[in-house]
Amino acid sequence: MLETEIRSREARLDDLPRLTEIYNHYVLTTPITFDIEPATVEERRGWFDAHTKRRYRLLVAEQDGVVLGYASSSRFRPKPAYETSVELSVYLAPERTGRGVGSLLYRRLLDELAAADVHRAYAGVCLPNEPSLRLHRGLGFQPIGVYREVGRKFGRYWDVQWFEREVDAA
Structure with a gap:
């Protein structure tokens, strides 16, 4: 069977159960997110709704009607002067990693x-x-720095390396 093209699009509310399923995989099995309890679809609704502004986007990758993963831009810090900076995240279905979907x-x-x-x-x-x-x-x-042992999950401390990229001159 021939695979169809992977396409990206804006997330829709009906994607939220699949986005929650993908996210909860990482909550339960990896330190990639520092959430330690899986979330319900209802609990993730506020997160979803926060991605409806011009700078705060939520995109999904889809193939044959199946959501493969998502990427988001979120508020970096709450103070107004940080408005033109965002934090990015990407989460993929575990069977879709390493295939260029995140890129x-x-x-x-x-x-x-x-x-x-x-x-x-x-x-x-x-x-x-x-x-x-x-x-x-x-x-x-x-790379701009490492926060050492900044989070504790699965009975140990984890480091987080931070990265930055200029966007408007890309």
Whole structure:
């Protein structure tokens, strides 16, 4: 069977159960997110609704009607002067990692953000996570520092490496 093209699009509310399923996989099995309890679809609704502004986007990758993953830009910090900076995240169905889906989503997201008066994008990567480090470096993100043992999950402390990328001059 021939695979159809993977396409990216704006997330819709009916995607929320699948987005929650993908996210909860990482909550339960990895330190990639520092949430420690899985969320319900209802609990994730506020997160979904926060991605309806010009700078705060939520994109999904889809193939044959199946959502493969998502990428989002979120508020970096709450104070007004940070308005032109965003934090990016990407989560893929575990069987879809390493196939370019994350790059596809991030590229589209960065293109949209360049037109939305976003100056800088930031991303945190829980270490170790070589695939995520490659993704961010491959898209022009520069390492800016490591928060040592900043989160505790699964009975141990984890480091998070932070990256930044200029958006509006890309």
